[in-house]
Amino acid sequence: MAAGHLTLKDIAREAGVSVATLDRVLHGRAGVRDDTARRVRETIARHGFHPSSAAADLARRRTSRFAVVVPDGGNLFMQAIVAAVGDMSAWLNARRASAETIRADVFNPAALAETLESLAGRYDGVAVVALDHQSVRAAIDDLVAAGTHVVTLVSDVPGSRRHHYVGIDNVAAGRTAGSLIGRFACGRMGEVGVVAGSQSLRDHAERAFGFHQVTGLEYPNLSALAPVEGGDRDEANETLTARLLADHPDLIGLYNVGAGTPGVMKALADSGREGEVVVVAHDLTPVTRRGLLRGAIDAVIVQDPGHEARSAMRVLLSLARREPILAEQEKIRVEIVMRDNLP
Amino acid sequence: MAAGHLTLKDIAREAGVSVATLDRVLHGRAGVRDDTARRVRETIARHGFHPSSAAADLARRRTSRFAVVVPDGGNLFMQAIVAAVGDMSAWLNARRASAETIRADVFNPAALAETLESLAGRYDGVAVVALDHQSVRAAIDDLVAAGTHVVTLVSDVPGSRRHHYVGIDNVAAGRTAGSLIGRFACGRMGEVGVVAGSQSLRDHAERAFGFHQVTGLEYPNLSALAPVEGGDRDEANETLTARLLADHPDLIGLYNVGAGTPGVMKALADSGREGEVVVVAHDLTPVTRRGLLRGAIDAVIVQDPGHEARSAMRVLLSLARREPILAEQEKIRVEIVMRDNLP
DNA sequence: CTGTTAGCGCCTTCAT
DNA sequence: ATGAAGGCGCTAACAG
Numbered sequence: 001m002a003a004g005h006l007t008l009k010d011i012a013r014e015a016g017v018s019v020a021t022l023d024r025v026l027h028g029r030a031g032v033r034d035d036t037a038r039r040v041r042e043t044i045a046r047h048g049f050h051p052s053s054a055a056a057d058l059a060r061r062r063t064s065r066f067a068v069v070v071p072d073g074g075n076l077f078m079q080a081i082v083a084a085v086g087d088m089s090a091w092l093n094a095r096r097a098s099a100e101t102i103r104a105d106v107f108n109p110a111a112l113a114e115t116l117e118s119l120a121g122r123y124d125g126v127a128v129v130a131l132d133h134q135s136v137r138a139a140i141d142d143l144v145a146a147g148t149h150v151v152t153l154v155s156d157v158p159g160s161r162r163h164h165y166v167g168i169d170n171v172a173a174g175r176t177a178g179s180l181i182g183r184f185a186c187g188r189m190g191e192v193g194v195v196a197g198s199q200s201l202r203d204h205a206e207r208a209f210g211f212h213q214v215t216g217l218e219y220p221n222l223s224a225l226a227p228v229e230g231g232d233r234d235e236a237n238e239t240l241t242a243r244l245l246a247d248h249p250d251l252i253g254l255y256n257v258g259a260g261t262p263g264v265m266k267a268l269a270d271s272g273r274e275g276e277v278v279v280v281a282h283d284l285t286p287v288t289r290r291g292l293l294r295g296a297i298d299a300v301i302v303q304d305p306g307h308e309a310r311s312a313m314r315v316l317l318s319l320a321r322r323e324p325i326l327a328e329q330e331k332i333r334v335e336i337v338m339r340d341n342l343p
Numbered sequence: 344m345a346a347g348h349l350t351l352k353d354i355a356r357e358a359g360v361s362v363a364t365l366d367r368v369l370h371g372r373a374g375v376r377d378d379t380a381r382r383v384r385e386t387i388a389r390h391g392f393h394p395s396s397a398a399a400d401l402a403r404r405r406t407s408r409f410a411v412v413v414p415d416g417g418n419l420f421m422q423a424i425v426a427a428v429g430d431m432s433a434w435l436n437a438r439r440a441s442a443e444t445i446r447a448d449v450f451n452p453a454a455l456a457e458t459l460e461s462l463a464g465r466y467d468g469v470a471v472v473a474l475d476h477q478s479v480r481a482a483i484d485d486l487v488a489a490g491t492h493v494v495t496l497v498s499d500v501p502g503s504r505r506h507h508y509v510g511i512d513n514v515a516a517g518r519t520a521g522s523l524i525g526r527f528a529c530g531r532m533g534e535v536g537v538v539a540g541s542q543s544l545r546d547h548a549e550r551a552f553g554f555h556q557v558t559g560l561e562y563p564n565l566s567a568l569a570p571v572e573g574g575d576r577d578e579a580n581e582t583l584t585a586r587l588l589a590d591h592p593d594l595i596g597l598y599n600v601g602a603g604t605p606g607v608m609k610a611l612a613d614s615g616r617e618g619e620v621v622v623v624a625h626d627l628t629p630v631t632r633r634g635l636l637r638g639a640i641d642a643v644i645v646q647d648p649g650h651e652a653r654s655a656m657r658v659l660l661s662l663a664r665r666e667p668i669l670a671e672q673e674k675i676r677v678e679i680v681m682r683d684n685l686p
Numbered sequence: 687c688t689g690t691t692a693g694c695g696c697c698t699t700c701a702t
Numbered sequence: 703a704t705g706a707a708g709g710c711g712c713t714a715a716c717a718g
Contacts, residue, residue, distance in 0.1 A: 017705090019696075055697090061709095335676065343676055362689085367688090403694085690715100692716100697709095
């Protein structure tokens with residue numbers, strides 16, 4: 001490991017070829033005789049040579065335009081994603097890349113698909129908070145076919161040809177919520193309410209599935225109710241939760257699968273049963289944060305929106321530059337946050 | 344946000360100066376009249392201009408050598424850090440930088456200090472798993488004074504002049520462990536054993552502190568015992584844990600603060616009380632992973648060694664390049680891992 | 687105080 | 703199938 005890093009020229013000279021040939025080998029381009037290529041590769045390997053990414057980027061003079069498609073009228077979580085993307089503009093700019101966020105009606109498959117279609121050709125990469133639906137899947141496949149790199153963000157579209165999914169394993173998140181409520185219930189007998197945004201959102205459905213899986217199999221003392229859907233809206237969630245509490249006097253747990261936690265907490269507080277009911281919710285917001293601190297919420301399942309936004313941008317950039325992506329680094333974890341490990 | 348990114352030349356022309364002057368302003372170097380500088384800065388801001396980092400890196404032709412100082416005979420966690428550093432070599436190499444790992448006797452302040460001293464001048468940056476001790480602190484300060492960038496890794500030395508700490512808030516980690524055991528104990532009355540590596544390791548001491556803080560204040564049903572020290576060794580921990588279990592028939596919880604979890608689990612299994620005692624440990628290893636899966640361990644507090652190693656390298660590189668570091672991105676979280684969110 | 691200019695290491699035509 | 707040579711945008715001498 002000496003000083004003065006080696007350069008293309010050094011390796012070329014040692015391999016007895018020109019830098020052009022070396023470059024061809026380095027990038028697997030055609031036009032090199034097999035044995036020449038072999039000899040060159042051997043020299044590269046022997047020195048553990050890696051071309052300077054700075055020089056490569058400079059010479060390639062490639063610029064990339066990315067789009068981030070998020071729900072319009074998004075909740076705090078989505079706003080955090082948008083903000084994080086904005087915070088990366090300087091970073092992207094220094095790398096001759098840029099990102100724009102685009103609002104779309106994510107609850108409307110046709111509209112979302114149309115928005116995606118309209119992006120073809122105008123962007124080198126697209127990150128999209130997607131709805132898992134036929135037409136959306138088709139739109140994603142079309143984009144990919146047109147040469148655009150696509151990553152799904154937060155909510156995946158597994159059947160599609162998207163290059164990468166940036167987000168958590170939502171079934172695992174739901175299972176985690178189930179275990180948490182199961183443990184915190186301490187063997188008490190009772191029912192557990194599940195409030196979701198919409199079961200047609202893949203992430204919500206998967207969370208609810210994981211949740212029921214664990215409570216059903218491992219906590220016979222608990223009976224998890226079928227999810228009610230409030231569209232992630234505070235008022236709807238408040239009404240639904242109030243009804244849940246009224247209808248089930250022995251409700252001992254609440255799992256809020258999506259956004260709209262303020263509504264759930266409001267109804268719980270109004271019922272006077274705050275503290276008696278074990279509550280698990282998703283995502284850190286001022287409301288969930290306060291809920292944790294005063295003991296009204298027992299745990300929050302978190303996926304860091306900043307991590308996700310940055311990961312999406314890094315992945316799109318790597319795809320554009322044809323660099324390998326570090327899987328380990330890009331994996332988004334299901335985090336459990338309690339009062340004591342609040343970030 | 345049009346296409347063809349702007350360049351130094353463009354901005355210089357528009358501001359009516361040469362690229363040299365622009366460069367001076369851009370890097371806050373002296374030799375520019377105030378009003379010229381102001382005018383130039385205005386032009387830069389108006390265009391949201393960011394110089395191409397690729398071109399800058401290339402022109403600067405700077406190479407950096409980093410050292411990562413880790414405990415010799417390290418445990419699995421330390422091995423993971425070393426492995427992660429190794430995995431970054433290609434990445435670093437492409438950026439004209441390199442990292443070597445150096446073993447040191449971390450439990451011996453004098454030896455560690457001496458190792459650190461010996462690094463002065465030979466490296467541009469040092470990441471060190473430090474022992475919080477006078478002589479180590481002095482060695483760090485000397486390194487910094489000599490112009491070497493220093494980041495502490497995993498265990499901090501707060502009084503020192505290190506540029507950055509890469510690691511978790513260990514008091515918070517201890518509190519989290521306390522809350523977890525408190526909740527999982529479900530109000531049962533009893534004692535909780537605390538096994539540490541050494542109270543003279545700052546991270547262990549802080550975790551134990553946070554743990555006692557929470558159990559003492561919020562779980563009157565629990566009485567946390569004073570920490571016993573097994574030096575992170577399996578055999579010692581096994582002996583200590585066996586004694587703990589024998590001496591305290593009403594022990595209902597165990598918190599293993601450091602490494603050596605295999606010893607603790609062995610003793611617990613042998614006592615036949617596995618499953619009755621709530622167990623919280625640190626770090627994911629094959630043993631803690633298996634413990635979680637079969638229910639012998641209730642939760643594991645995790646700091647991702649891969650994240651930490653990468654963060655340390657990124658921070659050292661940013662320091663060397665005089666780039667700002669993204670605090671939000673470099674913050675290491677206290678993660679709670681249960682069976683269901685095992686990564 | 688300000689401007690000119692020669693590279694940095696690689697990629698990419700264009701010749702051969 | 704291979705080589706030669708001109709940039710890419712920025713930095714750092716060196717002039718003025």
